[in-house]
Amino acid sequence: MSKRVLILHGLGGSDFPHWQAQLASDLIKENYVVSFPAFPNRENPKLEEWKDFLKKELNHFKPDMVVCHSLANILWFHTCDELDIKLDKLMLVAPVSKNTNLEVIKTFFPYPIAKDLKANEIIMAASTNDPYMSIEEAIELQSKLNIGMKIMENAGHINAASGFGKLDCALDWIKRVDECEINKEHE
DSSP, rough: OOOOEEEEETTOOOOOOSHHHHHHHHHHHOOOOOEEEOOOTTSOOOHHHHHHHHHHHHHHOOOSSSEEEEEHHHHHHHHGGGGGOEEEEEEEOOOOOOOOOGGGGGGGOOOOSSSSSSEEEEEEHHHHTTSOOHHHHHHHHHHHHEEEEEEEOOOOTSSSGGGGOOHHHHHHHHHHHHHHHHHHHHH
8 A cells, every 4th residue: 555645735835856856856756646736825825724734635635654844844833733643754955044034934943842743754854054054953953853853064944945856864764764664564
């Protein structure tokens, strides 16, 4: 049975050449079932509108894994306590600082530190020079969430603007458990 992966973009979307667009394409080639929806008003997001959209998408698509970038991480933190799901995996890439004061995303702040992120395996990826969250704050968030973290050197906001048209480690991490499960089945 094919695993179902939901990819959630941040402010403005993650259109090609963003790594999320390329990840969606690569996963489809590997026979995953992928949903990569565009949130409403992605240039001027409102928390309640995005939460409603996310809940409908989760209910309709029923993912095994969720991959969040940037503002989608904050959306997940706001929404997960209201969800009755358990994902195989959750990937949180380049979350946004709790001190962000961008007017266009103010409805997302402040945000909660979720006690249960609704996934069996969780990883966060952060950059040493992300303009939207210092590495110190990323480490503090990772510690509060009690999850694993991959630190990327000088990767900016881990998006197309900082040179990430492809993020092979994301594809590798998603595929890793599947390969372990396949190997167990053949033992």
